[in-house]
Every structure is written in structure tokens, then in C-alpha cells.
Amino acid sequence: MIKSIYDKIIELRLQLRYHNYMYYTLDSPIISDSIYDELCIQLIKLEKEYGQKKSFDISDRLLNQIGGKKLYVFSEYIHKTPMLSLNSTNDISDIIYFDKKIKKYLKNTDNIKYYCDFKFDGLAVNLFYENGLLVSASTRGDGKIGEDITKNVFTISSIPKEIKGNDFPKKIEIRGEVFMTKSDFFILNKSRISSNKKIFSNPRNAAAGSLRQLDYKITKQRKLMFFVYGYGLFHYKKKINSHYERLIKIKEWGFPLNKDFLLSGCINKIINFYNIVNIRRSKLNFEIDGIVVKVDSIFLQEKLGYVEKYPRWSIALKFPSFDVETRITGVSFQIGRTGVITPIAHFIPINIGGVTISKASLHNIGIIKKLDLHINDFILVYRAGEVIPKIRKVIISKRDKSIKKIIFPLNCLSCGTKLLYSTNLVSYFCPNDFLCPDQNLKKLIYFSSKNCLKIKGLGPKNIVKLVNYGYLNTPVDFFNLNINYLQKISGLGKKLSNKIIENINFSKNVSLDKFICSLGILYVGNSISRLLSNYFMSIEKFLYTDYLTLLKIKGIGTNIANSIIKFIQKKNNKKIILNLIQILNIFFISK
Numbered sequence: 237m238i239k240s241i242y243d244k245i246i247e248l249r250l251q252l253r254y255h256n257y258m259y260y261t262l263d264s265p266i267i268s269d270s271i272y273d274e275l276c277i278q279l280i281k282l283e284k285e286y287g288q289k290k291s292f293d294i295s296d297r298l299l300n301q302i303g304g305k306k307l308y309v310f311s312e313y314i315h316k317t318p319m320l321s322l323n324s325t326n327d328i329s330d331i332i333y334f335d336k337k338i339k340k341y342l343k344n345t346d347n348i349k350y351y352c353d354f355k356f357d358g359l360a361v362n363l364f365y366e367n368g369l370l371v372s373a374s375t376r377g378d379g380k381i382g383e384d385i386t387k388n389v390f391t392i393s394s395i396p397k398e399i400k401g402n403d404f405p406k407k408i409e410i411r412g413e414v415f416m417t418k419s420d421f422f423i424l425n426k427s428r429i430s431s432n433k434k435i436f437s438n439p440r441n442a443a444a445g446s447l448r449q450l451d452y453k454i455t456k457q458r459k460l461m462f463f464v465y466g467y468g469l470f471h472y473k474k475k476i477n478s479h480y481e482r483l484i485k486i487k488e489w490g491f492p493l494n495k496d497f498l499l500s501g502c503i504n505k506i507i508n509f510y511n512i513v514n515i516r517r518s519k520l521n522f523e524i525d526g527i528v529v530k531v532d533s534i535f536l537q538e539k540l541g542y543v544e545k546y547p548r549w550s551i552a553l554k555f556p557s558f559d560v561e562t563r564i565t566g567v568s569f570q571i572g573r574t575g576v577i578t579p580i581a582h583f584i585p586i587n588i589g590g591v592t593i594s595k596a597s598l599h600n601i602g603i604i605k606k607l608d609l610h611i612n613d614f615i616l617v618y619r620a621g622e623v624i625p626k627i628r629k630v631i632i633s634k635r636d637k638s639i640k641k642i643i644f645p646l647n648c649l650s651c652g653t654k655l656l657y658s659t660n661l662v663s664y665f666c667p668n669d670f671l672c673p674d675q676n677l678k679k680l681i682y683f684s685s686k687n688c689l690k691i692k693g694l695g696p697k698n699i700v701k702l703v704n705y706g707y708l709n710t711p712v713d714f715f716n717l718n719i720n721y722l723q724k725i726s727g728l729g730k731k732l733s734n735k736i737i738e739n740i741n742f743s744k745n746v747s748l749d750k751f752i753c754s755l756g757i758l759y760v761g762n763s764i765s766r767l768l769s770n771y772f773m774s775i776e777k778f779l780y781t782d783y784l785t786l787l788k789i790k791g792i793g794t795n796i797a798n799s800i801i802k803f804i805q806k807k808n809n810k811k812i813i814l815n816l817i818q819i820l821n822i823f824f825i826s827k
């Protein structure tokens with residue numbers, strides 16, 4: 237009996253996997269949504285009946301993908317040598333710091349030569365050759381295990397299937413970037429528009445979508461390119477101690493190496509290379525997002541080693557991202573865990589680097605003044621560090637009569653309390669602490685977060701639900717939660733609820749600095765909390781301190797001391813802290 241249900245489950249999962257692939261990867265579903273849903277319902281029902289999801293060896297992988305976009309369709313490939321990542325920066329002057337750090341680490345003040353090349357914006361691949369023949373190709377994955385994409389890579393004409401000549405290592409791993417040219421990307425999207433298919437948002441996504449295809453014939457149609465930038469396993473009979481010389485050797489073996497690079501020990505020349513490439517990059521037919529600087533000597537690379545997955549001998553210097561024009565439609569005001577009000581600019585949605593953006597934090601009033609920002613202004617937006625949306629400037633020449641001044645609220649939009657002004661932060665803040673609903677929610681989320689009590693499994697979404705149900709009002713209530721309360725909120729099964737209760741109990745052991753930090757006192761973050769913890773060494777001493785004692789602590793000035801005193805002397809705050817002291821085991825550890 238059980239066996240037949242098991243078989244049916246596997247069969248359904250395989251069917252769903254196939255339909256996911258047809259839908260998500262090929263964009264050509266062969267069944268209707270309702271039939272797909274029916275299959276899902278059947279599967280879930282059978283799984284409940286079987287009741288032992290864990291006993292399937294492939295179950296979780298297949299289960300994960302249902303309805304989702306994760307396609308675990310390739311088999312795993314364990315890299316012979318790890319595929320490392322790169323430390324990166326957007327600040328070109330960091331190259332000076334990087335060079336200094338390397339010289340300090342190596343105790344070497346002599347000229348160290350650096351090999352600089354483009355940071356190609358595509359997909360990293362690892363190609364393994366045995367006796368000169370391409371035997372396997374894989375994606376980077378997590379650096380240790382990637383996906384086996386051998387069949388697909390065989391269709392890329394610029395990747396040699398056989399190494400040229402006869403002077404090559406028995407085993408070698410070649411590493412580089414697979415990408416799509418800008419012109420091929422436009423042609424591909426044009427044809428997708430005419431056949432009513434979703435377009436790719438940038439060449440990198442197009443390359444990734446084309447390479448990670450179950451059907452390698454599709455990869456073949458997509459004209460992918462390849463540039464080599466490194467290697468993994470490299471046991472050559474002659475010792476080659478230079479990264480540059482190794483790449484030249486690899487080029488002789490038939491691999492495409494981009495012609496633009498710089499080999500130099502002069503930081504000014506590297507900065508010059510960066511600037512010239514930045515100016516030229518829009519004229520290239522492929523996308524790059526920076527340059528990569530690598531210590532050329534393999535001997536020194538090995539001496540420098542790596543930290544986590546980042547080699548000490550290399551850094552990526554990224555280019556500033558492009559500015560995109562849009563228009564401000566309004567400003568909203570968000571309250572944080574310390575009560576500080578942050579203005580948020582909302583604008584007509586734009587796409588930067590494949591991501592749609594419609595708002596950006598303005599941080600404080602100073603920034604609004606500096607930008608001379610008004611509602612209805614035309615603005616230039618960019619993504620700092622390729623991630624965080626920021627307003628670069630207002631296009632004053634385009635300003636018209638419709639502009640409106642940004643007016644700050646006088647009272648808290650959540651609790652109505654009169655807002656106070658902090659000259660230090662150039663911001664308004666709500667002094668109502670846990671009694672302000674929106675501030676309280678942020679405080680609760682912060683209290684349980686990784687940085688504070690670290691209650692695993694209870695993310696912001698669940699906290700919002702618990703607050704809405706009335707189960708969570710102050711941080712004390714975390715410790716009154718029980719499995720029934722948790723199970724009432726959607727998405728939390730019995731097992732997960734039990735686990736969360738276990739995690740809540742576990743979180744009761746907390747160091748003094750983390751506890752102080754978790755309170756969300758204005759101006760008191762990680763480092764001030766550490767100062768306070770190291771000084772008082774007990775929560776009671778901190779709670780009953782006074783203004784003058786606080787001022788004795790190095791690093792604590794009048795603003796911080798004032799804010800702490802106001803916080804701990806408030807009746808409601810004190811009550812919450814005293815209750816928490818009863819429940820928690822707050823221990824001191826010098827940091």
C-alpha cells in the first residue's frame with residue numbers, strides 16, 4: 237500500500253518538474269494552469285497521506301521547486317579546487333589601501349606586480365580537461381559544488397573541446413566567464429517580443445537563462461561567448477610563477493583571452509586603466525562591471541591565501557552604476573526602531589540593471605536640503621554599490637511650476653506624539669518608544685533579530701502577524717508565546733511552531749551588550765552597547781545609572797547620555813526591562 241503511494245508521489249513530482257521546466261524555462265507550457273494546480277493538490281494530498289516527506293531522498297528538492305522558479309534539473313558537480321569569489325569595492329581609492337595591506341601582510345615594500353583585467357558580467361564556468369579533452373563543465377554554484385552543464389558548454393564554439401598542441405597538463409581546470417554580446421542580446425529579445433515571450437532584462441540574465449537549459453539545443457541557438465580569466469587545477473610540467481604567463485600559455489592552448497589587460501606595479505597606472513576602461517565600456521559589445529586586480533606572482537598568491545571565500549590577493553574595482561532619470565511623485569515618512577523618522581522618496585518606477593526601483597531612502601533632512609529636492613522634480617537615480625537606490629541629483633533645468641515643497645509632519649504618523657528634533661541626526665524622532673505602534677513593531681523585529689536575541693524562525697512577517705493577533709505587544713511577550721498561539725498564524729505548522737518555542741527558550745541566554753542593543757535606544761547601537769556593557773558589567777548597574785556616570789565613559793557624550801537617561805527613566809520602559817531581567821539570563825562578557 238505504502239509503496240504504491242510512494243510511487244505515485246514520485247511520478248507526480250516528476251510530472252510537475254517537467255511542467256515547471258516547460259513553463260519557467262521554455263516559456264511554453266503544455267498544460268493549463270488549472271490542470272497544473274490539480275496535479276499539485278493531488279501531490280499535497282498524497283504527501284499528507286504518506287506523512288513521511290523526509291524519507292524521500294529526492295523529495296525536498298522536487299518539493300522546493302513546485303510552483304517556484306528553482307529548477308534543480310542539473311546534476312551536481314564537485315569542484316576539484318574551490319571556485320573563489322572576489323572582494324569588491326566601488327571606491328577606486330581602495331586600491332591604495334589594498335596595495336598597502338598586501339605589502340604589510342607580506343612584509344614587502346617592494347614593487348608588487350598586479351595583473352588587471354575586465355570584470356566580465358556573465359557567468360563563471362569551470363572547464364575540466366583530461367588528456368587534452370573537455371570532460372566536464374560546471375557553474376560556480378556555492379564555490380564548492382556547482383551544476384553540471386557539460387552538454388550545454390559543448391555547444392559554445394569559443395570553448396575548445398580539445399586543447400591545442402601536445403604540450404598541456406594531463407589534468408587542468410580552466411576558468412572564465414560565459415556571456416552574451418550586447419548585439420546578440422538585442423536580437424534575442426527582439427525575436428522574443430515577436431513571439432510573445434518574456435524578454436530578458438540584461439545580457440547577463442540572458443546568458444544565464446541560455447546556459448542553464450535542460451535542452452542543450454536551445455543553448456546552441458543562443459550564441460554564447462567565453463573569455464578565460466583563470467584556472468583551478470594547474471599542474472604543468474614547467475613551473476610558471478606568473479598569472480599573466482599562465483594565461484598566455486592557456487591562450488596558446490586555444491582559449492580566448494581578452495586583449496585588454498594591464499600588468500603593472502604602479503597604482504597610478506592601475507587607476508588610469510580603470511578610468512580609461514570606464515570611459516570605453518559603453519563602446520564594448522559585451523558588458524563589464526569593473527576591473528579585477530590580481531597579484532601576478534603565484535608564489536605570493538599562495539602566501540597571501542584567502543579569508544572565507546575571498547582571496548587576499550585580488551580585488552574587484554567596480555564602476556559606478558549608470559544614472560537613470562525619473563520623476564518624484566511623493567515622499568512618505570518611515571519610523572525606525574529608535575523612533576527616528578526617515579523620509580522616503582517615491583518616484584515613477586525605473587529599471588536599473590534589470591531591477592525595478594520605485595523608491596529611495598532620503599536618510600535625513602540634510603540630504604533633502606543638499607539635493608534641493610521637491611515633489612515633482614526630475615531626478616537622476618543610481619544604485620550605490622550596485623544595490624541601494626540613491627538619488628544623485630535634481631535636474632534643475634527641467635523643473636516646472638508643479639513642484640511642491642516637502643513638508644515634514646509635526647506629529648508622529650503612527651501615535652500622534654509631537655516629534656522632537658535631533659540636531660545630531662538632522663532628523664525628527666518620536667519619543668514614544670514601545671508605546672508608538674509602528675516604532676514598537678520595529679523594536680520587536682529588531683529585538684528578535686540576528687543582531688540581538690537571535691530568535692531563529694521568527695521573521696518579520698510572523699512578528700507582524702503575532703502583533704496583529706494581539707499575542708505580541710512588548711518584547712516580554714516573546715516569552716509568553718506558546719505553540720497554540722504560533723499555530724494560529726498561517727504558514728506555521730506544529731513542527732515549526734515547536735522549533736520556534738525551542739529557539740525562544742534558547743535565546744534567553746543573552747550577553748549584556750546584545751541585550752542593551754536590543755532595546756533600540758536612540759543613538760545606542762552595537763558599539764555604544766559594548767562600551768556600556770564593558771563599563772557596567774551588569775544590567776542592574778546600567779538600569780540605575782545616572783547622567784554624570786554615563787559621561788565618564790569614553791565615547792559617550794551628552795547626546796547619548798541624555799537619550800539613555802530619558803529611556804531608562806521612563807516608567808513603561810523600566811517596567812519592560814525589569815520584566816525581561818526576570819525572564820532572561822543576561823550575562824557579561826568583555827568585548
Ligand code: IVH
Binds near residue numbers: 361465466550
Ligand atoms: S577572478 C579568485 N577575474 O566575478 C578569483 N573573476 O565576484 C576568482 N569575474 O564568479 C575570480 N570577470 O564570475 C575573476 N576577470 C575576472 C572576472 C571574474 C568576471 C566574475 C566571476 C566570479 C565573480 C567573483
